[in-house]
Amino acid sequence: MAGILILGAGAMGSAFCFPAADAGHSVRLVGTHLDLEWIYSVRETGVHPKLKMKLPGQVLPFTHDQLSEALSPACDLIVLGVSSAGIPWAVEQLAPLISNTTPILLLTKGLQARDNTLQILPDSVRDGLAGHGVKNVPVAAVAGPCIASELAARRHTSVVVGSSEATLLGSIVPLLATPYYHVRPSTDVVGIEVCAALKNFYALAVGYPAGLLARQGKAGNGALMHNLAATLFAQALAEMTQAVSFLGGRQTSVMGLAGVGDLYVTCQAGRNSRMGCLLGSGLRYSDAKTNHMADETVEGAELAFVIGPTFDRLFRQGRLDPKAFPLATAIIDAICHDLPMEIPWAAFH
Amino acid sequence: MAGILILGAGAMGSAFCFPAADAGHSVRLVGTHLDLEWIYSVRETGVHPKLKMKLPGQVLPFTHDQLSEALSPACDLIVLGVSSAGIPWAVEQLAPLISNTTPILLLTKGLQARDNTLQILPDSVRDGLAGHGVKNVPVAAVAGPCIASELAARRHTSVVVGSSEATLLGSIVPLLATPYYHVRPSTDVVGIEVCAALKNFYALAVGYPAGLLARQGKAGNGALMHNLAATLFAQALAEMTQAVSFLGGRQTSVMGLAGVGDLYVTCQAGRNSRMGCLLGSGLRYSDAKTNHMADETVEGAELAFVIGPTFDRLFRQGRLDPKAFPLATAIIDAICHDLPMEIPWAAFH
Numbered sequence: 001m002a003g004i005l006i007l008g009a010g011a012m013g014s015a016f017c018f019p020a021a022d023a024g025h026s027v028r029l030v031g032t033h034l035d036l037e038w039i040y041s042v043r044e045t046g047v048h049p050k051l052k053m054k055l056p057g058q059v060l061p062f063t064h065d066q067l068s069e070a071l072s073p074a075c076d077l078i079v080l081g082v083s084s085a086g087i088p089w090a091v092e093q094l095a096p097l098i099s100n101t102t103p104i105l106l107l108t109k110g111l112q113a114r115d116n117t118l119q120i121l122p123d124s125v126r127d128g129l130a131g132h133g134v135k136n137v138p139v140a141a142v143a144g145p146c147i148a149s150e151l152a153a154r155r156h157t158s159v160v161v162g163s164s165e166a167t168l169l170g171s172i173v174p175l176l177a178t179p180y181y182h183v184r185p186s187t188d189v190v191g192i193e194v195c196a197a198l199k200n201f202y203a204l205a206v207g208y209p210a211g212l213l214a215r216q217g218k219a220g221n222g223a224l225m226h227n228l229a230a231t232l233f234a235q236a237l238a239e240m241t242q243a244v245s246f247l248g249g250r251q252t253s254v255m256g257l258a259g260v261g262d263l264y265v266t267c268q269a270g271r272n273s274r275m276g277c278l279l280g281s282g283l284r285y286s287d288a289k290t291n292h293m294a295d296e297t298v299e300g301a302e303l304a305f306v307i308g309p310t311f312d313r314l315f316r317q318g319r320l321d322p323k324a325f326p327l328a329t330a331i332i333d334a335i336c337h338d339l340p341m342e343i344p345w346a347a348f349h
Numbered sequence: 350m351a352g353i354l355i356l357g358a359g360a361m362g363s364a365f366c367f368p369a370a371d372a373g374h375s376v377r378l379v380g381t382h383l384d385l386e387w388i389y390s391v392r393e394t395g396v397h398p399k400l401k402m403k404l405p406g407q408v409l410p411f412t413h414d415q416l417s418e419a420l421s422p423a424c425d426l427i428v429l430g431v432s433s434a435g436i437p438w439a440v441e442q443l444a445p446l447i448s449n450t451t452p453i454l455l456l457t458k459g460l461q462a463r464d465n466t467l468q469i470l471p472d473s474v475r476d477g478l479a480g481h482g483v484k485n486v487p488v489a490a491v492a493g494p495c496i497a498s499e500l501a502a503r504r505h506t507s508v509v510v511g512s513s514e515a516t517l518l519g520s521i522v523p524l525l526a527t528p529y530y531h532v533r534p535s536t537d538v539v540g541i542e543v544c545a546a547l548k549n550f551y552a553l554a555v556g557y558p559a560g561l562l563a564r565q566g567k568a569g570n571g572a573l574m575h576n577l578a579a580t581l582f583a584q585a586l587a588e589m590t591q592a593v594s595f596l597g598g599r600q601t602s603v604m605g606l607a608g609v610g611d612l613y614v615t616c617q618a619g620r621n622s623r624m625g626c627l628l629g630s631g632l633r634y635s636d637a638k639t640n641h642m643a644d645e646t647v648e649g650a651e652l653a654f655v656i657g658p659t660f661d662r663l664f665r666q667g668r669l670d671p672k673a674f675p676l677a678t679a680i681i682d683a684i685c686h687d688l689p690m691e692i693p694w695a696a697f698h
């Protein structure tokens with residue numbers, strides 16, 4: 001039995017309590033200041049209101065100001081389940097309290113603009129902690145299809161845990177396996193993390209046809225727009241492959257659970273698809289966000305604001321070929337420049 | 350303006366009339382003996398009952414016994430839109446009437462068992478015609494996401510036309526492009542055709558979770574089974590990559606429209622998904638087919654009967670590694686041996 005601390009009590013962090021507890025570990029769930037009500041609810045009734053599930057009995061809930069208490073006795077694994085915007089906060093909170101021997105596992109997905117390129121979050125966390133004097137912390141990340149509510153319902157899924165250090169994988173992967181949470185190791189942490197972030201971004205495009213269909217209506221023969229969605233799905237993967245390769249990851253990761261698997265599930269449900277649908281229905285991003293999804297974090301759109309300016313710079317510097325990213329460009333135009341979203345047919349190849 | 354003859358007036362063959370006619374060509378649609386009622390309907394009202402659309406005015410309908418008439422004057426392209434089971438019939442009908450200078454374009458998808466391995470249909474057609482004395486006929490094939498009713502409604506899609514001969518591609522591709530039918534060339538005809546066939550087979554597996562969900566019901570928190578479907582989708586692609594590689598195709602085709610694009614669309618709708626759903630609901634194949642889909646051709650199941658014995662032989666000969674095909678094996682067990690379908694978790698890697 002290991003001690004696992006999960007920081008971030010949103011849907012994903014809290015859902016992770018299930019495999020962690022079912023694998024026989026003691027689990028401490030620490031909410032951020034945004035998760036107060038959920039922690040109170042878990043404390044009082046055991047039920048997480050967003051997951052609509054009672055958490056396993058061995059999960060101990062803590063509020064953000066109890067992080068130090070939750071970390072004693074020291075745990076064997078720290079899991080980060082905060083939002084991508086919450087990463088700097090998490091690093092600041094953890095730095096004074098942890099040693100550089102406790103591994104960190106990221107559930108959070110995203111990319112950060114840095115040094116004229118994009119950095120995966122495990123590197124941001126490691127660099128951030130090092131900046132606070134905690135150097136060389138081993139950091140791994142989870143990618144692959146994993147809708148939180150399904151994980152909490154103990155429904156089957158397969159994921160990938162990635163780290164460039166094989167020994168770290170060897171210690172983390174066996175901790176997490178349960179009969180319904182199937183975990184595979186990958187040494188291509190760059191590849192899986194770029195996929196994990198970009199799938200939210202490209203799901204905006206694959207969601208577009210559903211909105212276009214709502215705007216144009218069913219055809220006289222009842223035909224929908226699955227062909228268009230499939231075209232965009234394939235284009236998204238082609239561009240993800242280019243991006244992964246540019247950032248130093250491997251193409252096989254795009255073909256696997258982290259790439260095609262997670263893009264598939266993200267296109268079946270969720271906020272990114274919904275935003276894409278709103279864009280397809282003819283709304284500008286500003287209108288869709290303000291009037292339809294004001295209180296929701298659309299990770300793919302947040303990411304557009306990160307990668308938009310970076311891609312633009314990389315295009316201008318000739319380091320990245322804009323011809324390889326027509327769909328990304330259309331998404332960036334729609335999100336960052338609030339233009340109507342259009343499918344750039346002529347630029348697909 | 351070219352003359353295009355389409356043999357096979359089912360949904361796909363007839364839908365192909367739309368881009369062919371909209372690209373400005375004269376189109377002759379020849380039904381098989383199974384398509385008689387549809388040809389009569391097109392003749393009388395212009396409407397194709399299965400597509401629920403009026404065909405373009407310049408489409409001339411012919412019955413199967415008028416093939417010779419339909420081929421005079423000679424046409425510039427013959428399109429085969431029959432079912433995979435209809436290929437030998439089509440070859441027999443065409444052989445006495447065509448020269449070896451008219452290219453043939455296959456819409457039909459499938460694989461044939463031959464010489465202890467699997468053969469793509471363009472090769473079967475070329476060999477079949479050669480057996481009737483018409484040698485070296487140029488044969489190409491279309492792959493990629495293309496639901497017939499959507500094509501007939503002139504909704505956007507992107508497809509790939511494949512042939513090992515670049516000059517053939519150069520003559521066919523420009524004939525077909527319209528503002529909604531986006532055609533790209535590929536010299537990897539083996540890769541795209543193996544994908545085009547296998548996507549039907551693997552869609553049986555990706556459809557499985559919907560049936561399992563119906564059997565087990567929604568979770569208490571409303572969770573569905575998208576994670577499981579995504580896992581199977583990724584596994585399907587991994588196995589398709591192995592099969593394509595074994596049969597001499599290229600991995601890039603699996604990552605493109607013919608592979609991931611067509612598998613995506615096939616998993617969103619259609620008979621293969623529906624059969625998979627019935628298997629997931631707990632029915633044996635024999636029961637599902639006889640009592641729920643008796644009058645429908647389930648191409649993925651038909652293909653299982655072709656590749657099942659061939660894979661089995663290749664496994665025993667050590668030419669193919671069964672460990673690389675756990676999902677295929679589960680599908681073959683369910684279809685060919687009428688066993689309950691199970692997900693072989695332990696064998697996924």
